[in-house]
Amino acid sequence: MIPAAFEYYRPTDMAGVIALLQEHGDDARVIAGGHSLIPMMKLRMADVPHLIDLQAIKGLNGIAITDGTVTIGAMVTQHEIINSAEMEKAAPIMKEAALQIADPQVRYMGTVGGNVANGDPGNDMPGLMQCLNAQFHLTGPDGDRTVDARDFYEAAYMTDREDEEVLTAVSFAAPVGGFAYEKQKRKIGDYATAAAAVQISKEGGKVAAASIAMTNLSDTPVWSDSAGAALVGTACDDAAVKAAVTAMLGDIDPTEDNRGPVAFKRHAAGIVLGRAITRAWSRA
Amino acid sequence: MSKKMHVKLNVNGEDHEFLAEPRELLIYALREKLNITGPHVGCETSHCGACTVTMNGKSVKSCTVFVAQANGSEVTTVEGLGNPDALHVLQENFKEHHGLQCGFCTPGMITRAAKLLEENPNPTEEEVRFGIAGNLCRCTGYQNIVKSILSAASEMNAAKEAAQ
Numbered sequence: 237m238i239p240a241a242f243e244y245y246r247p248t249d250m251a252g253v254i255a256l257l258q259e260h261g262d263d264a265r266v267i268a269g270g271h272s273l274i275p276m277m278k279l280r281m282a283d284v285p286h287l288i289d290l291q292a293i294k295g296l297n298g299i300a301i302t303d304g305t306v307t308i309g310a311m312v313t314q315h316e317i318i319n320s321a322e323m324e325k326a327a328p329i330m331k332e333a334a335l336q337i338a339d340p341q342v343r344y345m346g347t348v349g350g351n352v353a354n355g356d357p358g359n360d361m362p363g364l365m366q367c368l369n370a371q372f373h374l375t376g377p378d379g380d381r382t383v384d385a386r387d388f389y390e391a392a393y394m395t396d397r398e399d400e401e402v403l404t405a406v407s408f409a410a411p412v413g414g415f416a417y418e419k420q421k422r423k424i425g426d427y428a429t430a431a432a433a434v435q436i437s438k439e440g441g442k443v444a445a446a447s448i449a450m451t452n453l454s455d456t457p458v459w460s461d462s463a464g465a466a467l468v469g470t471a472c473d474d475a476a477v478k479a480a481v482t483a484m485l486g487d488i489d490p491t492e493d494n495r496g497p498v499a500f501k502r503h504a505a506g507i508v509l510g511r512a513i514t515r516a517w518s519r520a
Numbered sequence: 521m522s523k524k525m526h527v528k529l530n531v532n533g534e535d536h537e538f539l540a541e542p543r544e545l546l547i548y549a550l551r552e553k554l555n556i557t558g559p560h561v562g563c564e565t566s567h568c569g570a571c572t573v574t575m576n577g578k579s580v581k582s583c584t585v586f587v588a589q590a591n592g593s594e595v596t597t598v599e600g601l602g603n604p605d606a607l608h609v610l611q612e613n614f615k616e617h618h619g620l621q622c623g624f625c626t627p628g629m630i631t632r633a634a635k636l637l638e639e640n641p642n643p644t645e646e647e648v649r650f651g652i653a654g655n656l657c658r659c660t661g662y663q664n665i666v667k668s669i670l671s672a673a674s675e676m677n678a679a680k681e682a683a684q
């Protein structure tokens with residue numbers, strides 16, 4: 237419950253953040269909503285001698301939807317995602333998923349940027365971002381760069397982000413067609429036993445395109461190219477769904493924990509994906 | 521130990537200034553520095569919501585906010601909603617509908633419910649349950665908490681209508 241001591245900074249511009257990250261290296265971390273970092277600090281699983289609060293930085297807030305591209309500032313909270321009518325129109329899967337994350341209090345504080353930068357395979361937004369083929373925008377001492385969500389996750393808590401970089405925004409093309417985020421969990425606020433993000437578009441009664449990503453079934457989120465491909469061109473009937481599930485099962489690698497043994501998680505993964513595909517197709 | 525910082529908080533309409541280490545959690549600043557002991561601590565993993573307060577218009581778990589982050593904020597706790605001589609409608613209804621037993625979750629529950637009703641004055645039972653899902657209760661089984669909140673909502677709406 238009692239975190240170790242740290243120095244606290246609240247810079248007002250990004251240059252200030254980067255300067256602090258450069259000065260303190262491994263000893264510094266940014267804090268966004270704090271709802272993954274503070275719990276870890278309270279358990280002394282994270283040691284952060286220099287804590288850099290992003291709350292006063294301008295330009296990390298707000299949702300912008302222009303020319304079919306959705307851009308979400310890193311400090312946009314899950315609560316804001318749920319309450320944005322524009323977001324619901326442009327990418328309704330965001331609200332469906334955000335409502336399955338944590339609980340009301342956590343959603344007022346927890347940010348999109350923190351959720352995707354955290355690197356915990358339990359987080360729901362990383363898989364969602366891979367499903368949407370999102371881009372992550374990073375700023376560091378050498379300037380700005382962009383990384384595909386599908387290339388960002390390396391292992392648990394290991395991402396492509398350098399220690400001195402800050403994630404400023406995520407963006408993606410407004411998805412077309414039907415969508416679903418289906419999450420199996422033990423209770424409110426629990427990380428998924430298994431979850432699936434699905435977007436499907438339809439043309440002439442057939443699947444025109446499908447994107448499928450799975451949450452908490454490996455040490456990173458899993459975007460299953462082959463599962464999506466198994467649906468394309470089909471009428472999304474039982475056989476096609478079965479083929480997609482089989483393909484997905486080849487891509488995940490769950491581990492046993494108190495959410496269940498590996499065989500159970502694989503079973504749950506198949507169930508949630510089947511449900512997600514069915515719901516997405518019904519909305520396509 | 522790191523340097524103490526100068527912290528300013530407005531709690532329940534009153535300004536407070538004090539020195540604290542940045543790592544001090546808001547819940548402890550409220551309880552131990554300011555003697556505002558309604559908000560409680562029921563866990564160390566940010567699940568129970570007993571520590572819930574309203575900070576800058578958001579329901580937050582004050583065990584998961586450093587006092588450094590809260591510096592400059594406006595905070596409302598259950599003490600700011602009403603007092604034994606002038607109960608808030610929610611407090612009145614928790615009493616009326618037996619929405620508490622040991623009372624340990626109640627300050628967080630009522631503070632959260634106040635925010636919920638501000639954002640959604642006409643919630644369904646399901647919306648109430650989902651809206652207080654960040655608050656655990658060991659005693660009541662939630663049923664009477666839901667009743668208390670729904671009843672408070674209709675009283676508040678009736679009062680609003682009468683005022684028009």
Ligand SMILES: Cc1cc2nc3c(=O)[nH]c(=O)nc-3n(C[C@H](O)[C@H](O)[C@H](O)COP(=O)(O)OP(=O)(O)OC[C@H]3O[C@@H](n4cnc5c(N)ncnc54)[C@H](O)[C@@H]3O)c2cc1C
Pocket residue numbers: 265266267268269270271272273274275310336337338339342345346347348349350351353354358359360361401402403404425426427428565566567
């Ligand atoms: C009770 C509870 C239940 C939860 N349930 C869920 C759930 O079901 N699903 C889910 O997905 N999450 C869940 N969470 C986690 C929650 O959504 C977190 O808020 C989120 O994971 C992190 O966002 P944050 O803004 O709080 O980040 P922080 O905790 O502030 O930061 C997390 C990490 O990301 C880094 N970081 C943050 N922002 C940036 C940035 N802009 N650039 C670079 N690095 C950055 C930080 O340095 C830190 O290492 C839960 C949390 C709690 C307490």
Ligand code: FES
Pocket residue numbers: 560561562563564565566567568569570571572581582583584
């Ligand atoms: S004390 Fe349990 S959530 Fe804050």
Ligand code: FES
Pocket residue numbers: 619620621622623624625626656657658659660
């Ligand atoms: S009344 Fe005892 S915990 Fe809720």
